[in-house]
Amino acid sequence: MTGTSNRMRLTRRGLLGAGMAAFAAPMLAACASPAVAGLSGGQLDPRTLIYWNLFGGGDGSRMETMEAQYQRTHGGPSSLQSTVFAWGNPYYSKLTLATVGDKPPDVAISHLTRAKNLALADVIEPITDADLALVGLSSADFNPKAWAAQRLNGDNIAVPLDTHPIVMFYNVDVCRKAGLTASDGALKPIHGMAEFESALKAVSKVTGGVAATLANVAETATPWRFFTTLYHQHADASPVLSDDGARFTIDDGIALDVMDRVASWVKQGWMNDALNYADAETDLFTGRTGFYFEGEWEITTAQGIKGLRFGMVPIPTLYDKAAAQADSHTFVLPKKDRTPAQRRQAMGFIKSMLDQSMTWAQGGHIPAYLPVRESAAYARLEPQADYASAANNAIYDDPAWYSGSGSTFEGIIGAQLALAQQRAVTPRAALAATRSQLQVYLHTPSPL
Template identity: 65%
Template sequence: MEYTPGRLSRRGFLTAAVGAAAVPLLAGCSSPVAAGLFGAQLSPQTIVYWNLFGGGDGTRMEAMEAGYRKVYGPDSLQATTFAWGNPYYTKVTLATVGNRPPDVAIAHLTRAKPLWDGGLLEPITEADLAAVGLSVSDFSKRPWDAQVTDGQNIAVPLDTHPIVAFFNSDVCKKAGLLDSAGHLEQLDDLHRFEAALAEISKVTGGLAMTVANVGGETATPWRVFWTFYNQHANATPFLSDNGARLTVDEDIFLEVTGKLQDWVKKGWVNKALDYATAESFMFTGKTGLYLEGEWEITTAQSVKGLTFGMAPIPTLYGTPATQADSHTFVLPRKNRSDEQRLQAMKFIKSMLDQSMTWAKGGHVPAYLPVADSAEYKALEPQAQYAVAAEHAVYDDAAWYGGSGSTFEGIVGAQLGLVQQLAVSPQDALAAIKNQLRVYLNTPSPL
C-alpha cells in the first residue's frame, strides 16, 4: 500500500515549528564542547568525543576510553555522555551547525543518515581507513553496506544490536524446549512457535512471552513488529523517499498485529507491562520468553540464581529477519587539520580494537578481527544469537526516523495499544496514517 498525501511547504512547516520548538532546543544545547566542556581551551591533540551510552554500555565505553588514554596520554581524550535519543541528536546537530562539534561522535546508523542528508557529516574515505590499518573487508557486510549513502562511507560501525529472544532455562526445560546443550530448540515456523507458547503457558500457568508496551515504552513494540513484518518475503518498506511516502503493506501490517492480539487473547503474551516488569517476569519464571534488545544481557547476568539463554527471534513467516540498529562512529563536519583527522581515525581504531570489551555487553561486533576470533566465538550466550546480526533489518531512512525517533514513538505507541487490546489493527493503522501526515508532508528541516 502506498500513501502520499499533499505536501506542506518547507517554509510553512518551519514557521509553525519555530515558536514551539526552537527556543527549547537551543536552550537544551548550551555549552557545546569543541573547545572544552566549560569553555576551557584544549590541546589540538585532544580528541573531543560525544556519545549517548548509559548503564552497562556506559561502563564498558568508559573502560575503552581508558584504554585509549593509556596509549595516548591522560589528556588525549575529552569524552562526554549526553541523554539518549532526540536530545543527543539535537545537540550534535546544533553544535555542528554552530561550527563547534566534537571531533568524533556516536550515531545510530539509522540516525547517521539524516545527519548526512543535512550536510552535517564528513565522508570517511578509504584513505582515512588505510591510514590506521583498516579496510572495508574488516567489517561485517550488513552494517557496512547499510551505512554507505550516496556512494560514500558516512560512518564506521562498531556493532550490530538486534532484538533477540531471552529465555528462562528452567521454564523452557520443563516445557521440553531445550536441547541437550541447554539451548533453545529451533522454533521456526508459526505453528511450531505457537505450540511452544502453549507449552510454556502450561508450565507457568499463565503467560508464555513478555513484550514491554506501556509506561512510555514504544521502541519494543516497534522492534517486535518490524521483525515479524520483514519475515514476509514480499514486505515493502514502511517509509520510502526519505520519509516522504508511507508504503507499508497493509495486509502484512494487519496480519502481524492481528496475530499479536490473538496471542494476547489466548493469554500467551502480556496485555500491558512496562519495560522493567516485562523483564522481571522472565527473570522470576512467570514467563519463559522475553523479547528485547541483546543489551539486557547485563541485567540478566546480574540476577542471582537466574539461569537463562538467548537466541535469535524465530522465523515465523519464512524469511529470516531481525530488527536491529548499529552504533557507529561519525565525523561531524568541521575545520580540522590532516593531523587532527588522523588522530580522530586513531581513536576510532582504538575503540574497534577493544570490541571484545563492548561485546561482553551483548552487542555483536562489526569489526571482523574480533567477531571472527576464537575468544568471541567462545563467549556465551553471545555465540548463540550472533547470527541474528546477519539478518539485521534497519529502520527505513527518514529525517524523523531511526532509533529513539518521532517515527518510532508514533508507530510504537499504536502498536502498544494493539497489544493492550485498546484498538483494532485497522484503527491503529488509521491513526498511524493520520499522525505521520505532517512528517510525510514536510521536507527535512536539516
C-alpha cells in the same frame, strides 16, 4: 584531506540545525563543564581528542574501560576528553548545535539510522577509503549489512561499532520444564509458526499464565521492533516508508496479519496484554514467563539476577525468512577544519575502539568489526555467540527525516502497535490511526 576550511555555512540546513539545537541550549548551559568542546569557550590542550557519546549504564562503563585503554597507549589522561549526553533527540540536537557553532567534537557516536540525517544536514563529513587506510582499515573489515546501510550517495558516512538487534531471551528452567531445551539447557531450534505456537502453549502450561512478554506500556520502541521484525520475515513485505519518508507504503495485508497474530496470542493468554519495560523483563527473571523479546543490551540486567539461568537466540523465523529489527552504534566525524594529523588522530581513536570490540561485546552488542566478530574468543562468548547471526539479517528502519531510533515515527507507530497488543484498539484501527498521524510528516518536505 587538507586543513582547507570546510566550515558550515549558514545555509537552510545550517539554520535548521541551529533551530533544532536551540531547544537544548538551556540544558547545555546547565550540564557543561568549562572545557567541553562546542558548549563554551574553554581552552583545551590542542592535542586532546574530543569525543562525544550517549552511553550510560553498562554500556557507559564498558566505554569508559575502552577509553582508559586508549589513554594508556596515547599519552595519558590528557590525550582524550570524553563527554556523555542524554540518549535520543537531545543528544543529536547538542551535536548539531556544536557543529553549527564551529566547536564540534573530533569524533562522535551516532545511531546508524540517525547518521544519514546528520550527513544530509552537513553536520558530519564523509569518511573516505583513504581515511580508513590511515589506520589499516577497509570496508572488508566490517559486517556487510551494517557497512552497506551506512552508505549514502556513494560515500561512507560512518564506521559501525556494532549491530544491536531485538532478540528472544529465554528462561532455561521454565523452558526445560516445558520440554523445549536440550540436555545442556540450550533452547531447541524453533522453526515456523506452528512450532512457535506449540512452544508458547507448552510454556503457558508451566507458568500457569503468559509464555512470552513484550513491553508495551509507556514504551513504543519495543512494539515497533517486534512488529517490524515479523513484518519483514515475509518475503514480499514492502518498505514501510518510501521516497525518504514521503510515502507510507506498508503492506496493509501483511501488517494486519502480524498484528492479528499477536492479538491472538494475547487472547489465548500466551502473551501479555499490558506490561511496562521493567515488569516485562522481571517476569522472565522470576519465571513467570519463558520468553522475553527485547534488545540484546538487556543481557547486563539479566546477568545481574542471582540464580537466573537464561539464554538468548535470534527471534525465530515464523514466516518466510529470518529478520531482526536492529540499529548500529557508529563513529562519525563532525564537520570541522582538520589538519592531516588531526584526521589521523581521529581515525586512530576509532581504530582503538574497534580493536576493543570484545569489551564492547560483553554488553550484548554484536561487533561489526569482523576480526573480532569472527575470532575464536568471540565464538566462546556465551550467550552472545548464540544470537550473533541476527546481525546478518538486520532490518534497519527506512530512511526519513523523522525516522530512526528514538524518532517521531517510532513513537507514532509504536504507540498504536502497543494499543493493538493491549487490545484497546483493533489492528485495523491502529493501522488507520498510524496512517492518519503520519500525514503531516509525509506531506512536509524534508528540511534537510
